[in-house]
Amino acid sequence: MIPSDQRPPGEDWLVRRLVDLERQVRELQAGRRLEAATVGGGGLTIKGGTVTIRDDGALIIKDGDQSLIWLGKVPFGDGSTKPGLVAFRRTDDGGRAAMSLFDGIWAVWDRGGNIVMSTDEASGQGIARPWLPVTWAGSDFTQWPGTTSGSFASVCETAVPRQQPQLFVRVRHTTDVSGTTGELRLMCNGDQLGATASVGFVVNVTDFGPVPLPVGSFGEVLGLSVDCRRTAGTGVVRAMVTASWTQQS
Known part of the structure; x- marks a missing residue:
């Protein structure tokens, strides 16, 4: 007599197995993956593809708790958020923005929060800062x-x-x-x-x-x-x- 644990399963077992596999495939196709994920020291490499961030998302590069680069929907000085790019100084260097790009306006900031270089978007060409003087003088x-x-x-x-x-x-x-x-x-x-x-x-x-x-x-x-x-x-x-x-x- 063949032991029970070696007997071939009935036909209904195969049907149940196929139905279960189909259900798992549907769940994987409909599921939202990588809601939260961490990539370890090996890093993440993308070959020949792209990374797409949608629906007001952002890419944030941090050192500990400090944001160093923020790309996407970025907090603006008036409390709103706008599409842009900001590179921040380290906390021990003031923690303020060092470079920003908002609404096409590119700017470089000093430690005191002042714009020291920027594009002139009002005219659509050239720079807004710094101003470059040209000096003339008489020779006689x-x-x-x-x-x-x-x-x-x-x-x-x-x-x-x-x-x-x-x-x-x-x-x-x-x-x-x-x-x-x-x-x-x-x-x-x-x-x-x-x-x-x-x-x-x-x-x-x-x-x-x-x-x-x-x-x-x-x-x-x-x-x-x-x-x-x-x-x-x-x-x-x-x-x-x-x-x-x-x-x-």
């Missing part, structure tokens, strides 16, 4: 501004918004009569930047900087001036700024 020293004052008086002045921490200024200077001497200095909101330069009866060039700008708020307008004074003689002490710019530390 007899036409340069000057003074005969024995105390410092402004002969050139301008204004610049604070966007970078240092300033460079090139000044050409001379007196217009032999035996006349003088001095000049660079001023910013009442503070002298760099050393005092000597002026004589010869056309010379003095470079100031790069010198640190006085401490202040980002974006504030700074008043700059070149001040001159006569120290001897009867002629005029003259000066002309031929180049200037702000720059990084």
